[in-house]
Amino acid sequence: MYKRGIYKIVSNESLTDTVYKMVLEGDTQYITAPGQFVNVELPGKFLRRPISVCDYDDKSVTLIYKVVGEGTEQMAAMKPGTELDVLTGLGNGFAVEPTVSKPLLVGGGVGVPPLYNLAKTLVAAGSIPMVVLGFNTVGEVFYEKEFMALGVRTVVATADGSYGVKGFVTDAIKGEKLEYDYVYSCGPMPMLRALGGMITVPGQFSFEERMGCGFGGCMGCTCKTKNGNKRICKEGPVLRTDEIIW
Amino acid sequence: MDSKAMDIQIRDMSVELSGLHLDNPVIPASGTFGFGAEFAEFYDLDILGSFSFKGTTKEARFGNPTPRIAECRNGMINAVGLQNPGIDAVIADELPRISRIFHKPVIANISGFSVDEYAYCCERIDKQEQVGIIEVNISCPNVKHGGMSFGMVPESAYEVTRAVKAVTTKPVYMKLSPNVTDIVAIARACEEGGADGLTLINTMLGMRIDVKTRRSVIANTMGGFSGAAIFPVALRMVYQVAKACRIPIMGCGGVATARDVIEMMMAGATAVQVGAENLRNPYACKEIIETLPAEMEKLGIRSLKDIIGVA
Numbered sequence: 001m002y003k004r005g006i007y008k009i010v011s012n013e014s015l016t017d018t019v020y021k022m023v024l025e026g027d028t029q030y031i032t033a034p035g036q037f038v039n040v041e042l043p044g045k046f047l048r049r050p051i052s053v054c055d056y057d058d059k060s061v062t063l064i065y066k067v068v069g070e071g072t073e074q075m076a077a078m079k080p081g082t083e084l085d086v087l088t089g090l091g092n093g094f095a096v097e098p099t100v101s102k103p104l105l106v107g108g109g110v111g112v113p114p115l116y117n118l119a120k121t122l123v124a125a126g127s128i129p130m131v132v133l134g135f136n137t138v139g140e141v142f143y144e145k146e147f148m149a150l151g152v153r154t155v156v157a158t159a160d161g162s163y164g165v166k167g168f169v170t171d172a173i174k175g176e177k178l179e180y181d182y183v184y185s186c187g188p189m190p191m192l193r194a195l196g197g198m199i200t201v202p203g204q205f206s207f208e209e210r211m212g213c214g215f216g217g218c219m220g221c222t223c224k225t226k227n228g229n230k231r232i233c234k235e236g237p238v239l240r241t242d243e244i245i246w
Numbered sequence: 247m248d249s250k251a252m253d254i255q256i257r258d259m260s261v262e263l264s265g266l267h268l269d270n271p272v273i274p275a276s277g278t279f280g281f282g283a284e285f286a287e288f289y290d291l292d293i294l295g296s297f298s299f300k301g302t303t304k305e306a307r308f309g310n311p312t313p314r315i316a317e318c319r320n321g322m323i324n325a326v327g328l329q330n331p332g333i334d335a336v337i338a339d340e341l342p343r344i345s346r347i348f349h350k351p352v353i354a355n356i357s358g359f360s361v362d363e364y365a366y367c368c369e370r371i372d373k374q375e376q377v378g379i380i381e382v383n384i385s386c387p388n389v390k391h392g393g394m395s396f397g398m399v400p401e402s403a404y405e406v407t408r409a410v411k412a413v414t415t416k417p418v419y420m421k422l423s424p425n426v427t428d429i430v431a432i433a434r435a436c437e438e439g440g441a442d443g444l445t446l447i448n449t450m451l452g453m454r455i456d457v458k459t460r461r462s463v464i465a466n467t468m469g470g471f472s473g474a475a476i477f478p479v480a481l482r483m484v485y486q487v488a489k490a491c492r493i494p495i496m497g498c499g500g501v502a503t504a505r506d507v508i509e510m511m512m513a514g515a516t517a518v519q520v521g522a523e524n525l526r527n528p529y530a531c532k533e534i535i536e537t538l539p540a541e542m543e544k545l546g547i548r549s550l551k552d553i554i555g556v557a
Contacts, residue, residue: 004529046317046318046319046320046474046526047322047525048526071317087528209312210314210316212315212322212324213525213526213528215528216283216284217278217284217525217528218278218326219300219326220314220315220324221315222308222312222314229308234284
């Protein structure tokens with residue numbers, strides 16, 4: 001179930017040079033799982049901008065977004081108090097696997113945010129996840145402390161070695177000899193592909209695609225899976241690793 | 247009830263489309279509404295005049311590679327490529343699903359890549375009780391003739407119309423492409439071929455380039471441009487065709503407000519389709535239907551039937 005609502009910006013501040021954190025106040029009852037997204041209407045823009053949900057509670061939702069074009073540039077300039085028209089509760093998010101004992105969460109760049117609420121949800125369910133976060137360089141690192149504050153082991157990797165483990169998330173997983181029996185991941189396609197090729201345990205990966213509507217109406221974001229065609233906005237963005245066609 | 251509310255209530259929004267009674271002229275356009283299910287989560291679809299379901303072909307189609315969507319000023323480009331489950335699955339699965347969320351005759355949008363395919367699909371869909379009108383999308387490439395779309399040449403538009411009319415009993419509306427030099431010639435060819443009505447316009451061929459990657463945004467390079475930006479072009483074509491043909495028109499292209507609906511009807515449309523606006527505002531059709539009576543009152547319109555083609 002999803003719903004359109006008016007949300008007020010409580011705060012909107014930068015975490016790095018290009019990544020911003022926006023907290024919105026409003027009805028969050030339609031957000032039902034980590035890994036879902038919202039679709040934000042922006043003044044003067046025809047299509048909404050889909051942004052993954054980093055965290056939410058009874059009355060607020062936290063979005064972390066990277067400035068990649070005109071729309072997100074516009075968002076970055078928005079002041080607290082501004083009201084936004086937002087569709088919430090979109091997409092099929094991460095499903096918590098109750099039989100898993102050692103879940104590993106792997107995020108890359110702006111794919112990190114949806115894993116935050118997932119980590120929180122897993123901790124609340126009595127699970128002890130490990131987290132690996134990958135970035136290009138030290139200046140791009142964000143949310144390490146927030147994950148650590150949940151009491152979960154958090155490993156950061158940077159491609160240039162300027163912070164944490166040098167290399168990609170796959171290097172960090174091997175280098176730190178992490179033991180896991182399930183993998184949840186969100187990040188850029190090359191990272192997901194490398195991770196998917198490395199792991200031998202099941203998991204759930206979240207994908208990104210250019211969308212029209214965000215709620216399954218236009219078929220703009222369809223991908224092929226082993227279980228037939230799936231819309232990234234509707235049956236996705238989270239797919240099970242055993243159905244992904246690389 | 248105060249007199250103003252009563253006055254709004256007596257505004258007659260109903261129209262007749264080839265013998266089919268519509269409570270109001272507002273119809274979500276094919277390709278922007280799926281088979282209705284996604285929008286039924288936002289509002290009760292029974293408020294609609296009707297809706298035109300996702301373009302259906304003989305075989306299931308995945309469509310084009312992604313990205314399929316590009317943002318534009320006041321519009322968007324799509325190159326979905328007629329993704330659909332195929333006529334068998336539409337009849338077996340989608341029509342029963344539609345019957346649970348929409349309790350009025352639906353418009354069946356049919357696409358094809360040969361005259362035979364159009365005829366085959368239309369003959370099949372014609373037998374379905376739920377279908378009130380068959381809408382034939384002739385913007386598809388004619389595979390046998392170098393890929394030029396059926397809707398670009400009067401002769402092939404006529405040929406498809408004749409073939410479809412020969413195997414159907416329900417009203418057939420030909421949906422025209424605007425990417426032609428003379429829309430009136432195509433419209434007349436369809437009318438001569440026996441079309442019961444016309445839908446116009448389909449999307450306009452467009453393109454965007456990502457200036458950072460220096461490549462087309464859309465994997466298919468080009469796609470169909472739609473949204474508010476195309477409204478004046480659509481209105482002009484509806485006007486020209488309405489003046490030249492006697493068959494009814496479903497006006498389509500950039501419609502976003504109740505006022506747009508009224509303007510489109512004044513240009514000559516009997517019913518009005520809403521397309522891309524549904525994708526940015528899933529409540530678009532609901533809001534248009536709810537604001538129509540007040541707009542009619544402001545403009546002194548008693549019945550929408552009175553304004554068809556008055557311009």
